[in-house]
Amino acid sequence: RKEVEQDPGPFNVPEGATVAFNCTYSNSASQSFFWYRQDCRKEPKLLMSVYSSGNEDGRFTAQLNRASQYISLLIRDSKLSDSATYLCVVIGARSYNTDKLIFGTGTRLQVFP
């Protein structure tokens, strides 16, 4: 089993739709979680952190489910400009001299008019 897994998609949704992605992780001791956005042939950019209590930033909501070991990203009122690949990132259990940060392979979102 991969340490971090995402559905590669693509998710094709019309403008204005609500879409949600999940990302599962295998290490129950994982500490920190993030969502990144990556546009085609560009660098990944931090979209938002994922807090235990859930957090919202405009049209974007991130949630963490520790019991089932997944994080989610919900996008409301999708815009054409939301079309991108969304990467989840999990930071593993802290141990001396390690720096384990794991990227999912990404979920591609395509929003159409």
Next chain:
Amino acid sequence: NAGVTQTPKFQVLKTGQSMTLQCAQDMNHNSMYWYRQDPGMGLRLIYYSASEGTTDKGEVPNGYNVSRLNKREFSLRLESAAPSQTSVYFCASRQDLVQPQHFGDGTRLSIL
């Protein structure tokens, strides 16, 4: 507000040539990273430096060397380039173990 700066942005090499990819960050971050990204493979860690003066292998270190020149700069060297090293290379940095990474805008490297 430069963040993470990579040079060059594009490079074409012949098999067997050597080159160094440069990366500098101005955020006073402790950790720096080199990744490669290939279609369908996601980001793969080549080498990282948890702090100035230390470097460690990542998932795919073969064929590469790194130097953490100072706190700001972390370079990646290909001693004898091979076509399998054709990829997009990203440098990243972060402050500590629970913080997210910040990425440079990448180096697109083609080896013929």
